[in-house]
Amino acid sequence: MSRYSLKSFRYIFGMNSVYLGSNYLxxxxxxxxxxxxxxxxxxxxxxxxxxxxxxxxxxxxxxxFNFISGTLSDRIRSRLGKRxxxxxxxxxxxxxxxxxxxxxxxxLTVIFIIYILIEIGSNIAYGSYRPLxxxxxxxxxxxxxxxxxxxxxxxxxxxxxxxxxxLIGTGRIELASILILMTIIAGASVTxxxxxxxxxxxxxxxxxxxxxxxxxxxxxxxxxKWMAIANFFxxxxxxxxxxxxxxxxEYALGLKNAAIxxxxxxxxxxxxxxxxxxxxxxxxxxxxxxxxxxxFPLISGFSIFFISFxxxxxxxxxxxxxxxxAYGNYxxxxxxxxxxxxxxxxxxxxxxxFLVSTExxxxxxxxxxxxxxxxxxxxGALAYSRLFELSSIFYFLGFILIFLKVVNRKNLxxxxxxxx
Numbered sequence: 001m002s003r004y005s006l007k008s009f010r011y012i013f014g015m016n017s018v019y020l021g022s023n024y025l026x027x028x029x030x031x032x033x034x035x036x037x038x039x040x041x042x043x044x045x046x047x048x049x050x051x052x053x054x055x056x057x058x059x060x061x062x063x064x065f066n067f068i069s070g071t072l073s074d075r076i077r078s079r080l081g082k083r084x085x086x087x088x089x090x091x092x093x094x095x096x097x098x099x100x101x102x103x104x105x106x107x108l109t110v111i112f113i114i115y116i117l118i119e120i121g122s123n124i125a126y127g128s129y130r131p132l133x134x135x136x137x138x139x140x141x142x143x144x145x146x147x148x149x150x151x152x153x154x155x156x157x158x159x160x161x162x163x164x165x166x167l168i169g170t171g172r173i174e175l176a177s178i179l180i181l182m183t184i185i186a187g188a189s190v191t192x193x194x195x196x197x198x199x200x201x202x203x204x205x206x207x208x209x210x211x212x213x214x215x216x217x218x219x220x221x222x223x224x225k226w227m228a229i230a231n232f233f234x235x236x237x238x239x240x241x242x243x244x245x246x247x248x249x250e251y252a253l254g255l256k257n258a259a260i261x262x263x264x265x266x267x268x269x270x271x272x273x274x275x276x277x278x279x280x281x282x283x284x285x286x287x288x289x290x291x292x293x294x295x296f297p298l299i300s301g302f303s304i305f306f307i308s309f310x311x312x313x314x315x316x317x318x319x320x321x322x323x324x325x326a327y328g329n330y331x332x333x334x335x336x337x338x339x340x341x342x343x344x345x346x347x348x349x350x351x352x353x354f355l356v357s358t359e360x361x362x363x364x365x366x367x368x369x370x371x372x373x374x375x376x377x378x379x380g381a382l383a384y385s386r387l388f389e390l391s392s393i394f395y396f397l398g399f400i401l402i403f404l405k406v407v408n409r410k411n412l413x414x415x416x417x418x419x420x
Contacts, residue, residue: 007140012145014194015136017154018087018129020159021187022122025094025180027160027242029118030055032168033101033112033177035246041108044251048244052370054112055243059363063356064177069127081199084192086128089186093121094313098181102174131190136198137269153188154274159183161266169259208261223341224350226405228357230398231334234297235358237304237394238327240365244373244387252381253313265317273324280329289337290407294399296330299323300396308385308392341406 007015038047053066069086078085097117104110137145167176228289245265250258280292303322310316334354342350369387376383 007141011143012137012141013196014190015132016145016149016152016191017187018125018191018193019149019183019187020156021180022126023153023156024159024164024183025118025122025156026112027157027266028164028180029115029174031161031242031245031266032164032259033173034115036168036173036259037105038108038248041111046374047129048247048373048377050108051243051247051369052240052367052373054115055240055366055370056363057112058119059117059359059366061116063359063363065120066123066127066200066359069124070131081131081196083128084195084199085194086377087125087188089136089242090121090123090125090128091184093124094118094184095121095181097121098177098184102177102181125188132191132195136195154270156183158267158270161270162263164265165259169257171262188388223406224338224354227334227338227341228354230297230363230406231354231356232398232403233394233401234300234330234398235361236365236368236420237391237398238300238323238365239362240367240369241304241387241391243366244369244384247373248384249313252384253311253316255313260292261313265313265320269320269324270372272321273328276325277328277332280332289333289340292329292333293337293402294407296326297395297399297402299326300330301392301399302387304395305392308388311381 004032035047035051038051038054042050047352069090072086075177080088091357094117097114100110100117101114105114133142133145133149163179164176167173167179246262249255249261255261300323307316307319310319336356338350368390372387372390373383376386
């Protein structure tokens with residue numbers, strides 16, 4: 001009997017449906033709900049620093065529960081299976097937090113507690129459903145499964161920017177929260193019911209979660225170590241910006257009803273990025289991956305730097321689309337690139353470490369930018385110019401590390417273009 005059985009499209013679709021609600025939730029809270037509520041509760045000069053602090057502590061706590069969930073779900077043996085108990089627990093915590101948000105959001109302390117609960121719950125669920133692709137999907141179908149997961153991720157993010165932005169812009173944040181709550185319940189339920197039989201006899205490879213041991217092992221792989229460090233800087237350069245986009249439109253560009261502009265820019269950039277990712281993904285096997293790996297951080301860095309000089313929404317939209325194309329394709333290429341530089345048989349462990357470099361960078365990014373905006377508070381658009389300039393520096397640091405420590409520079413000179 002084969003270790004894995006081929007799955008139908010319906011099964012793969014159902015298994016990945018949980019990604020829809022989680023990304024709808026994360027995008028809505030990071031881009032709109034948190035900055036909107038903090039704006040209502042605090043004076044202008046301290047909004048950014050409090051937003052940065054809340055985001056930092058929330059993401060850091062979420063990372064811890066992600067690891068805890070992944071570890072426990074590897075070892076659970078219950079009547080409900082291995083992964084489903086943690087997926088259900090995490091989803092219940094998120095639903096509880098959203099109900100609280102709908103009913104009570106009249107103080108900063110309440111907002112902070114709700115966001116912490118959301119990070120805990122969503123990461124408990126995420127840490128359990130992320131291994132499903134290795135648990136039950138055969139190798140020949142994992143690309144298709146990743147593609148469907150990416151589709152749900154994109155649609156969830158589009159709903160977060162577009163629908164939540166529209167509803168907040170028209171003063172209906174409670175309705176926006178209810179729609180997210182319903183999507184979380186529906187997506188988690190479909191996933192749990194889909195994997196019901198296979199979850200009892202999981203085929204997952206148990207990976208050691210002793211972080212220090214894993215990190216020491218990774219440090220011996222030179223290219224991977226520097227790639228992870230570069231990725232940390234690139235993530236800092238990009239991830240935290242989404243938290244402050246709402247304030248940028250309102251305070252730097254002087255746009256009223258900033259939530260609507262967040263919706264327009266978010267959906268537009270996602271659509272352009274998605275189309276380009278498909279096109280570049282098709283070409284990536286024919287183009288020198290070293291060239292692509294270097295190009296995308298460099299393009300993003302210069303585009304973000306130029307944003308610091310503009311004060312018009314349509315120019316931001318153009319440069320933001322370029323950044324979306326470059327940043328989205330950078331992460332697409334890194335997944336492929338890492339498979340060539342990590343030891344055979346240890347891909348899962350190394351990809352887990354790479355995810356840590358991304359998540360820690362994502363935690364520090366809003367904190368750093370919140371501090372920058374606090375330092376330059378009262379200077380209007382100048383504060384956001386400093387923020388974008390710092391963001392571009394982080395991108396350039398990542399580019400330099402990749403150029404000096406990761407790519408094959410000799411091969412880059414000999415073979416800069418199309419791979420035959």
